[in-house]
Amino acid sequence: MGRRSTAGPRVFGGVTIVADGTEVLRIEGIHKAFGSFVALQSIDLTISEGEMVCFVGPSGCGKTTLLRIIAGLEEQTRGRVVQKGRDVSHAPPSARDYGIVFQSYALFPNLTIDQNVAYGLVNRRKSRGEIKSRVQELLSLVGLPGEGRKYPGQLSGGQQQRIALARALATSPSLLLLDEPLSALDAKVRERLRGEIRALQRRLKITTIMVTHDQEEALSMSDRVVVMRQGEIEQIGSPQDVYERPATPFVAAFLGKVSILTGVAAGNGRYKVGDSELTLPADGFSPGAPVRIYLRPEDRHIEGNLADLPNRLSGTVRRIEYLGTVCLAEVDCHPLGQSMLVSISLNQLHDLGIREGGNLAFALRTDRVRVFPEPSVQ
């Protein structure tokens, strides 16, 4: 629901912040099998300096496994991991240059916050004074100065996760790995920390890979989104790319909401759906080919003079999902013989008097519509 409001101004401007395009990490043909279960197959990916990349996908898609392979916590069955020109494919975690934050925080419960943050610095045999000032610096960086004497158990989840972030950043790694860092937190804290992590990442210009199953998180935080499914990459692109121009039906359905209309191509961008015919800016289907039309709830006009617009539809509002700023109406479109989701702002809901059981007329907005061939029946 908050997708458009949070994601809108930040990334929909089409700006992709990639510092200079220097390659930091290259993944070549990574393949991972757990027994007979194939977790990853032939993954290729290049990540540039200063970039924030999100691996997103449903659980079991292999995103966490891929992150763990990059971290050296899991070993790939085949393939290479090259970090800054150095082949680290078989290097232990300690011989790779990264900081990692886990979903469960994984702070050492018996050590104070100071000791937790200093943990990696102590391993590097830094001087006491150096460690002290660096810990102070990091605690202020994550907004928790003066909490150093406490133990992790005395902090809230959000605070613990900031400490975990400080610990990961302490040794100034060239790569930051975040494994579902926000999943364990309350919605409010999650939203705030999302913004803070992104701001911090931009300020430090640190190359970051984040794993998440939350598409909203992926869209709002990253420069590039890697959508994964069943051990394979479905699409790589900017949040705008993957949301507005999904390459596959899976990506379209996974990121955001879609209505899927089944129809038959009639040639020249015309599609027969039920009793009506839609004209869409998508072609390449021979007449008679069964297709699926993917429409976002916001791909519609409902105000103004609809009479002049093509692809006019109307139907009965079966159900309204009240979400606050934006509401979703499920409309049974009579000529289509199918129902579809239409998003309505709260103002429109009141101004147009839209209610359950009432009638709703609208026209399709077709510039972002995607048409995919009907998947062959297996």
Place this chain on the structure above:
Amino acid sequence: MSAIAAPAAVDAPRASRGSIAESMATHGGLWLLLAGLLAFLTLPLAMLFIRSVEDKSGAFVGFANFVAYAQTPSLEVSTVNSLTFAFYTTLLVVPLAFGYAYAIQRTCIRWKGLWRSIALVPILAPSMLPALSFIYLFGNQGVLKGVLPWVGLTQIYGLPGMVLAMVFSAFPHAVMILLASLALADARLYEAADALGTSAWRRFLTVTLPGAKYGLISAMMVVFTMAIAEFGVPKIIGGRFQVLAVDVYKQVIGQQNFHMGAVVGLILLLPAVVAFVVDYQVRRKQQALLTTRSVPYAPRPSRGRDLAFLALVILVSIVTLGVIGMAVFGSFVKFWPYNLSLTTQHYTYGFAEAGLERAYPNSLVMACWCAVLGAAITFAGAYWIEKTRGGGFVKPLIRFQALLPMSVPGLVLGIGTSCSSIPRATRLGSSTGRWGSSSSARSSISIRPAI
């Protein structure tokens, strides 16, 4: 929850008038249990206190017995000896048991089930058995007597033998506790440490050891308390090394001095109480080490480490089986150490002539009653406490008393029982001796699974 609790709170004052009679009717079982615990647990302990401040005619003498105790040089020596014995035992058992448990829970050695079973074998044997075995092995006529000078010893009797035998007896208890405390760990902590470039040693100190801290403390307390209260080992292999547990036996059974026996009993109770309090504090502080988001740690193969721990486990297992085997072998030897030919005559002799015929069934009958009644009473008690409503102050009282045997060594309870079950100034009859021993056996049986 609150909806249910509210009316109960309102009803409480009204119900309080007839509450004891009412509670007795509805919670008959609980009251019976309370009465039983009072009679057989609290009363003996109370008697111990009372006897300790009385003289032989039963008159109140304040701390005179304690003063007399403090002024008895031999008892002072015993106290120091008991503490030394318990200290060395703990010092040896806990690290050894930790290594053994670590091998089973945190390495990739093979046949873990086998090693686990072997470690627990000594639990089945009475503590006298290793003491006897060590005499067979290292005693004056021992087969391995020649080894002693290598480690700077002239004989096994006394502290060295006691510690060895006690290490053997206490080992399975410590292993069980440490196996449990090493069973679960958060894999993410290890990964976080690895990602931060941590050496194996520092990782052990900052992740593994703190994770097992409570188990370690618990194991230390249990082993120390066991050693302090141990009677069989010092009696058999202790030589002239006096300890409190034997003294108390001498005072009560030998000299009929119940009052001094009670004093020593209370002193024996002291470390147990300290251990209990420490354990309670530690448990209260213990926070959940694993949350729902933790990922259980699974060790990965590491050749060097696995081989080293396999060697440790095999060594300990060989010694364990060797010590037990020695006792078994000894029981078949004709006349140790002069005639090593094998015979079953000790068994036939033991059963036919040495009174074993009567004693063995007695032990079995006692054990059966303990098993049957103990299980039934414990189950019924737990059921009444957990599955019935109300009961008021009875439940917390039972709970507290149920914890008592965990901290009270069986020996102390035995003395308490013999203090309370005979009229003052009556000569000790054979029946009371049996009563006392069965009571202490009962409590020690209930202690072990509880820990």
